[in-house]
Amino acid sequence: MDAWLVDLDRTAPTDITANYPEGLTEDELRRxxxxxxxRAAHRFFRARLAVxxxxxxxxxxxxxxLRIHYDPAGKPHLPDHPGTHISWSRSDGLLLLGATESGPIGVDVELVRPETTNLDVLAFVYPAMPRTASPETFFHAWTLLEAAVKAxxxxxxxGAGDVGLTFPAxxxxFLHGIDGHGPDPWYGHTRLEPTRQDAPWAMTAFVSHELRPPALIPWPPRTARARPARARPGGLAAVA
Structure with a gap:
């Protein structure tokens, strides 16, 4: 699997294409x-061009x-490259993109802001969440859930009811499975990444049939200001 974390506010049009915004489709220009x-429009344009x-x-x-099509549920795919599976997610000025040939993939990214930690919303979408869950679990659980239903x-x-999450004390x-979607095991990984946005960190999540988490490529390349988190299989991120 290959994965990129794109800072859309650092990505100039000339870094993406010489024909900005002509490289966009009519539907993307309309949207x-x-x-x-x-600023929101340019982030959207730059995200699609970066993809x-x-x-x-x-x-x-x-x-x-490169043709990108969408199935009725909105899942993107490449009709000219059917063996390559893709997924992407945006959160304000960040874009997370994943691609693999191992099977379906889902990714999600969320800026870590305390005011967006809403366990009530998570419990509504995922009733199996234990009432004893702590606010710190929100971003792990939410991004894993989003990535799983995208996959x-x-x-x-x-799709939320198909996803099995475990909430240790x-x-x-941890992602322990997705019901009704083939016999192959699913693996989930979450990881904190430093970011230049107003929130100091972003939570990233990957769900696929690959046991190992991807090596995340920042784009444009950046100078690390903090040691990134080390991802563990199943969704637990331990700060290195």
Whole structure:
């Protein structure tokens, strides 16, 4: 699996394509025009262009000719490269992108802000969450859940009940399976990553059939200001 964490506020149009915004599809231009704030629109445009640029580089093809289609549930796929599975997620100025040939993949990224830690929302979406869960579990659980339903293409409304999460007493969260989606085991990993955003950290999550977590590639390259978290299989991130 390959994975990139893209800082959209550091990514200039010329870093992505020489034809900004002409490299976008008509649908993407229409969606971008619906944003009220220019900054949000440019983040959206840069995210879509970065996805094409990074995937095209990996596949050895032209970014402008890379076709990205979506199934009825909104899961992206590459019709010209059916063996490559992709997923991406955005949180404000961050984009997390994953690609693999091992089977379905789901990724999620969330900026870690205390005010967005809402266990009531998580309990509504995932009633199996124990009432004794601590606020520290929120970002582990939420991103794992989002990544899992993206991997299956079911979405939170229909797919959350298929996902099995375990909540140990130490505040960690583990993915122990996804029901009804094939016999191969699913593996989940969460990891804290430093970020330049107003929140000092971002939680990233990966769900796939791969036992090992990916080596996350920051893009554009950055100078580390803190040691990143070390991911453990199942979803527990231990600070290195």
């Amino acid at each position: 971008g025009a619906e944003f009220v704030h220019a 094409r640029r990074l995937l095209a580089d990996r596949l050895g093809t032209d970014p402008h000719g 299956t293409g079911r979405g939170l409304t229909e 130490d505040g960690s969260v």
